[in-house]
């Protein structure tokens with residue numbers, strides 16, 4: 137099993153050299169209040185890492201975390217160039233950036249704030265020099281994918297981003313209804329992998345970690 141440790145690096149509101157330093161980026165996006173920051177905390181097992189709030193619109197910058205992954209093995213082909221890999225020993229550490237993005241679609245923000253946040257999300261995903269190894273689109277399992285979620289999904293598809301869908305807050309669905317609800321979400325989402333998740337209970341954590349770390 138791979139182990140993770142993470143620390144906050146910086147909050148971005150515009151371009152930054154770290155976006156082009158070659159470190160693989162995992163972007164967490166989704167509607168405001170869907171649980172992006174909580175999910176990062178629960179995946180890393182570090183509760184206070186990303187700031188969360190019961191009030192939507194908490195995250196207003198792109199918060200970048202450095203995540204160190206231990207216990208991973210070299211990628212196929214790496215052995216040719218890496219003496220440590222040739223020896224058969226596990227690679228010491230892999231470094232990733234996890235990016236906690238502001239949420240979209242919070243109606244109570246001022247028009248100006250809404251535009252600013254949308255511009256920031258749009259710039260990071262589609263205009264900046266950043267390259268995402270994985271874009272994790274988080275939806276609310278209880279609510280299901282909304283118009284805003286589909287708008288985001290279509291844009292990600294159109295730009296050929298590597299998409300992974302997380303159906304968060306599954307703890308809020310009654311057990312007897314969960315399977316049918318997830319079937320319905322999967323049908324509506326289409327070809328993408330959908331991982332049921334709960335930051336409250338830890339359901340889906342091993343699957344999501346495996347999907348993100350590969």
Ligand code: GTP
Nearest residue numbers: 169170171172173174188189190193194195239335
């Ligand atoms: P913004 O930064 O505003 O875009 O929100 P966010 O998507 O980062 O959401 P955040 O992690 O701050 O969580 C929003 C609220 O949802 C908080 O009250 C969390 O406690 C709650 N929450 C997050 N994940 C879960 C979950 O899996 N289950 C339940 N029941 N509540 C959750």
Ligand code: MG
Nearest residue numbers: 172173194195
């Ligand atoms: Mg947040």
